Amino acid sequence: MIDVRPFQPEDKPQILVIYRRAFSDPFGVWREKDLPMTKVLERWHCYQEKNGFQCLAAVMAAENRVVGTIWWDMPTLKELGAERGWQLEAFARQHIGNNQALVWERGVITDPAYKNRKVATGLRKAMLAKISQNGSTLVLTRMRADNPAILAIATKLGFQPTGIKTPSHKWPDVVHQYWYKLVPGCISLMQAE
Numbered sequence: 001m002i003d004v005r006p007f008q009p010e011d012k013p014q015i016l017v018i019y020r021r022a023f024s025d026p027f028g029v030w031r032e033k034d035l036p037m038t039k040v041l042e043r044w045h046c047y048q049e050k051n052g053f054q055c056l057a058a059v060m061a062a063e064n065r066v067v068g069t070i071w072w073d074m075p076t077l078k079e080l081g082a083e084r085g086w087q088l089e090a091f092a093r094q095h096i097g098n099n100q101a102l103v104w105e106r107g108v109i110t111d112p113a114y115k116n117r118k119v120a121t122g123l124r125k126a127m128l129a130k131i132s133q134n135g136s137t138l139v140l141t142r143m144r145a146d147n148p149a150i151l152a153i154a155t156k157l158g159f160q161p162t163g164i165k166t167p168s169h170k171w172p173d174v175v176h177q178y179w180y181k182l183v184p185g186c187i188s189l190m191q192a193e
């Protein structure tokens with residue numbers, strides 16, 4: 001059975017290994033071949049330093065083995081604009097309501113050995129339920145246009161495209177799409193769809 005629970009510091013070594021596997025998976029979309037562990041560590045530290053960083057782990061309960069993770073942070077509108085561009089900042093300004101929080105879903109990964117077993121779906125649902133505990137929230141995220149699995153999950157969970165797209169700096173053929181979801185306060189796991 002796979003459980004979702006808050007990240008614990010001792011999960012980090014397993015998460016780094018999964019991150020490397022997920023992004024270098026030859027059957028996935030990223031295929032970052034030879035991704036060095038030093039680079040993975042550098043990226044993870046960068047994520048952890050973001051304002052309001054939070055992370056959940058999907059764990060095989062019997063073995064306490066981590067099989068996936070989701071992480072997010074809470075930028076200000078200005079920080080969002082500085083990192084993701086003025087169009088997304090303008091979108092967020094238009095859509096964020098009074099007293100509504102802003103969450104940037106930065107990443108979700110599943111160990112390739114556990115793909116298509118609803119690990120990422122469970123993680124995203126758990127994230128939505130968790131952030132809703134702090135009240136109504138605008139969730140934004142970026143997904144590759146050629147990543148059907150993550151787009152399928154987003155659609156299933158009620159995310160919608162913002163209409164904003166940017167070409168990747170790193171891979172000129174790749175298009176990133178920005179999606180959003182308005183999460184009402186205090187929803188349960190069952191209501192996360």
Ligand SMILES: CC(C)(COP(=O)(O)OP(=O)(O)OC[C@H]1O[C@@H](n2cnc3c(N)ncnc32)[C@H](O)[C@@H]1OP(=O)(O)O)[C@@H](O)C(=O)NCCC(=O)NCCS
Nearest residue numbers: 022107108109110115116117118119120121148149150152
């Ligand atoms: C994308 C990723 C997170 C998906 O994880 P996962 O645990 O396999 O996802 P789930 O099993 O919860 O859901 C996958 C869904 O995509 C669907 N799917 C998978 N491949 C598909 C394809 N080629 N076309 C259409 N749908 C597809 C599955 O059918 C499933 O939907 P269903 O549950 O309605 O049947 C995982 O493959 C991964 O880690 N990829 C690398 C990192 C990444 O791209 N992360 C996302 C952006 S940061």
